[in-house]
Amino acid sequence: MIVGQIPFSEFFSLLSNQGLRAKMGPFNMQIRTASSTLAEHLYSLYGNYELVERDLVEFHVQISPVRLIKKPFSPHALFFLDGRSLFPPFPAEQALAALEWGINLAVAARINHLLLFHSAIVERKGYAVILPASPGSGKTTLCTALVHRGYRLFSDEFGLMDPGREIFLPIPRLMPLKNESIRAIRNYLPEAVLGPEIRNTHKGTITHVRPPTESIARSDETAKAKWIIFPKWVSDAPLRLDPLPDSEAFLLLASNSFNYEVLGDTSFQAVTRLIRSCRCYKLIYSEFDAALTAIDALTDDI
Amino acid sequence: MTYKPPAHHALLLNALINPASLVEYNATKWELLLRLARKVKLLGRLAIDLKNRGLLDHIPLRAANLLQSSLIQVKRLQQITHWELNRISWALKDTGAPVVALKGVAYFLAGVPESDGRMYVDLDIMVPKDRLSDVESTLTKKGWVHHHKLSAYDEHYYRAWSHEIPPLIHSERETEVDIHHTLSPPTSRLEINTGLLFSAAVTAGNSGYRILCPADMVLHCAVNLFQNNELADDLRDLLDIHDLLLFFSKNEKDFWEKLIERANQLNLGRSLFYGLYFSRFIFQTPIPENLENDLNEKPNPLSRRIMHYLVPQALFPLHPDKHSRHALVARSLLYLRSHWIRMPIHLLVPHLAYKTYLSIFRAKQ
Structure with missing residues (x-):
């Protein structure tokens, strides 16, 4: 029920x-x-x-x-x-x-039996796309757009990885949009279900997006990852999607984890295997359409 | 006489005394047990007890995951605390000051098997009082800093009335270092001959680190619990006493006699009395009958009766959904007791008044 x-x-x-x-x-x-x-x-x-x-x-x-x-x-x-x-x-x-x-x-x-990446995760065609990023890079906003355009939401905040089985676990929770992102999403996704606008928080104005129904219904379906994309929203920037060397991806991913150090050797091994099994990119975008087209093209190619 | 506990105490106590029975616990029992054990920092202990028996796969998955999570965190804290001890020893090598590791790290170094799952957050060490300023200035020269910004009052509290100096932390790391110069606040009625502790200290295995001798380790644990602490949610510390007594009585020749003799020599009979009494009462530790009779100092029968009633109410965690009034009263009384025995009244009243003032007007900011 x-x-x-x-x-x-x-x-x-x-x-x-x-x-x-x-x-x-x-x-x-x-x-x-x-x-x-x-x-x-x-x-x-x-x-x-x-x-x-x-x-x-x-x-x-x-x-x-x-x-x-x-x-x-x-x-x-x-x-x-x-x-x-x-x-x-x-x-x-x-x-x-x-x-x-x-x-x-x-x-x-x-939680330490799972490795917790500070990352949005979405799934397409049975494989997870990891979108790690530091706060303010537009990770939640991009994630919101993706999950209303055919991707399944795992999380906008927590990449939960079972380090032994190398799979990601969905934890679809409300997605908090901040400040300018609120209007951007209202314009781009009029169908999104949004909560009240909460003003004057330590992060400014916040509105929560309700996860799509299907994402919650299927939240027991795990997935292996195939792509790691580090997104960054830059005002008026032309779209760029560049491959990222494994070593750089490793450092960025490990330093964007909540409990990488706590898990020690386990997390080092897990991130190493993860990077080896994924294609890694850096994405700079200013418009949703262009970003979605680029990520679609990338994930079309399994 | 054994403890006849309220239901939620029994749930936790049974888990600690008889971990194998946990495979029978249903989801409701597990949910409450996990909340209670977390409150008294014993999740890691339950995890190691089940892991060693190969039972982690025989309990509800959600419970096993939380226990694994705690155990991973416990292991990490142990690792960084041991590293901190390594660095402290390195930094103090040239001072020649004897450094004795205390509490959790020491139990581990002594080889107490249960210490594997014990959570310890700080590194506790002891150095002789006349070497304190040398030790402190050496450490601050080598990268350690005072952990908290202290008010003049707190600074005074530590320097004049405490058995520790204000905690240090290395600027690049996360482990707080508590440096003791004796086992109990100098303002308490105990006068401990610290020289005896240092001269009896032993080297732990081939680690090179110094720890208290077995009897002193038990005495320190008892003094810390029944003299220094407020007892609320301190079940873990009583379990430490139980573990140490079991381990040393099995591995040390004439351990019980030495323990009593040492308590008498150091005038720590009262604390040891309570340690033995409650360890036997709650954990059914196999302590020789009437062992306490040979202690020179014992609490009087009235104190014993009062403590017998109050201590379990404080040691065990409150039920998370319904706080018993008895337990809350017991905790307040023991809180007052802990201050009463730590400080003479002319220091205690102004101290508590100041703390109350702060709790109302500062913490709310």
Whole structure:
């Protein structure tokens, strides 16, 4: 059963009592909040996630109101992971962004049986395309465009790799667009389902894109990777797609991982094999159409 | 007498005492167990217990994945802590100051098998008090810096009242180094002859590193838990005592006699009493009966009764979904106790008042 199949009243009652238990890729999350505003946003954005019925849950998170002595009349909230607050209080209207960010933080802090790349991953024709990039390079924006044009979303943020089996695991979560990207996506993809615009976060204005229904329904289907593309959005730049030497790709990929050092030898071996089995490129783009055409052409050639 | 625990304590305790029974746990039990074990830093321990028995494939996959994840993190922390000890020894070689490794690293160096899955975040070492300034200035010349920016108050707290100096960290690495000069704060009522600890210290295997002798290692663990700590969520430390007692009583000749003799010599009977008492009470450690009778200093019967009731409530983690009022009260009382026995009242009252002030007006910023 998926979240959207239960009525809102039941959904909100779960959130505010024992917790909403939902499956997000390989992990189960339990979310609690008494905020009806947050519940309304989640009801539409989390509608496609499967409810956890019998299995155990790995992450227990909660958003709770907090009163600040310095700002007694401005409602704030805290994010808790297993009862422990992970970051300072935030204005209550930013709860959705904090929840999404907090869950990312929780996964990054606890998971080491998988190698976690800071990377978007999409799949086409059964193979994963890895799009690693540093913040601000337009990774989420490009990923949003791709997954509305025939690619299956694995993640816009976490490349989860099983280092032993060399496969990638989908974890389709909300994709946070920032600032100018919001308008760019609204214009380019009028069909995309977007959440509320959340202003004045530490990253500016944020809006979340709901993952396509199919991406969530197929989130147990893993894939091997065939392409690694380092994207960078540059205003007005002509499109360029250049091959990248393996050594450079290795360094860029390893330094864009959350737990490369923690896994030690395992991650060194895994990234080495990954680079050897992939074709690596650097992409500079300013327009979605040109970028999509180039990535389509690349991935046509299996 | 054995501990008759509330259900969630029993769930965790059973996992620690009888790991093989974990293959019977269902998803609900596992979910709670994982949350409890994480709270008291024992996920790595459960992971190694199951791994050594070849049982990681016989439990729910999600649980096995979380345990593997913790074990990988534990191994990484062990690796960088051992490297830090290597670098500290290198940096201090020319000073000639004796360096004794303490706590987690020391248990590992001593060969305690369970230390394989033990999480340790900091490197703890001890140097003689008269070598402290030399050690500190040598390390700061060689790239270590003070880890936190300290207020004048905190600086004073460390220098005047603590058994450690403010923690150091190498500017290129991530392991905090805690440098002790004795086992317990000088403001406490204990007066430990530290010279005896250094002269009895032993070299661990062929590592070249120095660690406390077996009896002193147990005493330090007990002092740390029952004298220095606030006991909340410190089950791991009691488990350390249990592990050390099992290991040394098997491998050291006349270990029990030496332990009691040493506790009497160092006047650490009270802490050892509690260590033996609760290790036996909770983990059913096979300690010779009436061993504690030979201790010169023992808590009086009233203290024992109060501690008997309070300590398990604090050591075990709270139930994540329903905090018992009893446990919260027990924890507050033990928090006060820990300060009471660490500091005389004329220091304690202003200290707690200042900490309370900070917690209200600073942390909220």
